[in-house]
Amino acid sequence: MSDDSKDTPSGAFIGYETCPVRRTLTVLNGKWKPLIIYELLPAPCRFNELKRRLPGVSQRLLTAQLRSLEEDGIVDRKVMEVVPPHVEYSLSEKGRSLQPVLQAMETWGENEVKNFPIS
Amino acid sequence: MSDDSKDTPSGAFIGYETCPVRRTLTVLNGKWKPLIIYELLPAPCRFNELKRRLPGVSQRLLTAQLRSLEEDGIVDRKVMEVVPPHVEYSLSEKGRSLQPVLQAMETWGENEVKNFPIS
C-alpha cells in the first residue's frame, strides 16, 4: 500500500511513473485518504476528532492511512508531549496542493445531484 | 451503501449523501475506475484495447469495474453483433462530466514531479 514505483514487474508496465493520473492515484490509494485530506483542508485536526468526522473508519485503518500519507509527505504529524497525549494532524504544503483534486470531487458530487438526481 | 438517511446516529453522520466528496468517491471507488474514465475521455475504446492501455489490470476486474461504472451511468456499453464480437465502451454525459476531476489528478501528478521530485 505504501510502495509503488520500485517493484515494477519487468517490462510492459507503462504505469506509475509515466502516467500522472496513476501517480496521483498512488498517493490517494486508500479507502479513506481523499476524505482525510478533505477533512484536513480547512484546519488541522486531532486523531479522535478525525475519527469522529469519518464515520465508518476503524482506528486501525485511520492510523495506517495517516502513516502512509505522512510517509508520502502529504500530512504532518505533531505530537504534544502532555498528559493526556495530544496529536495533531495537518496538511503539508504538498498536501494542500491536492486541494484542486478534492475541490473537483466536491463540485462533481454536488452537481451530480442536480444533474442526475438519485431519485 | 445506498441508504443512510435512516440509521443516522443523531446528527454526527456526515455520510454518503450529505458529503459530496463521499458521493464522488463512491462512484470512483475501485482500483481502476478513475483510470478507465481517464482512458475513455479522449475517445471510445474496445475491451482489449482498454485492457492493453491499463497494464496490470485483470480482465476480471476490468469487466467488473466497467459493469459497475455502467450501472452508475458513467459508461455506455455498445455491443456490435458480429464475429468476432466487438464491444465498445464510451463515456456517457455523466461520465464526461467527471473530466475536471481527472484533469485535476493529471495536473497534480505532473506538478508533483516538478515541485517534489521523486529523487
Next chain:
DNA sequence: CGGCATCCTACCTGATACTG
C-alpha cells in the same frame, strides 16, 4: 473477442483488550 466461473489471497472492518 469479450467475457464468465473458480479458486485463492490481501485488504478492511468490528470488537475487544492492553499500553504510554
Next chain:
DNA sequence: CAGTATCAGGTAGGATGCCG
C-alpha cells in the same frame, strides 16, 4: 488520548481456465 495487538468475518482484487 492516541494508539498497538489480536481475532473473526466480509469484500475487493489477482490468476487461471473455459465458452459463445
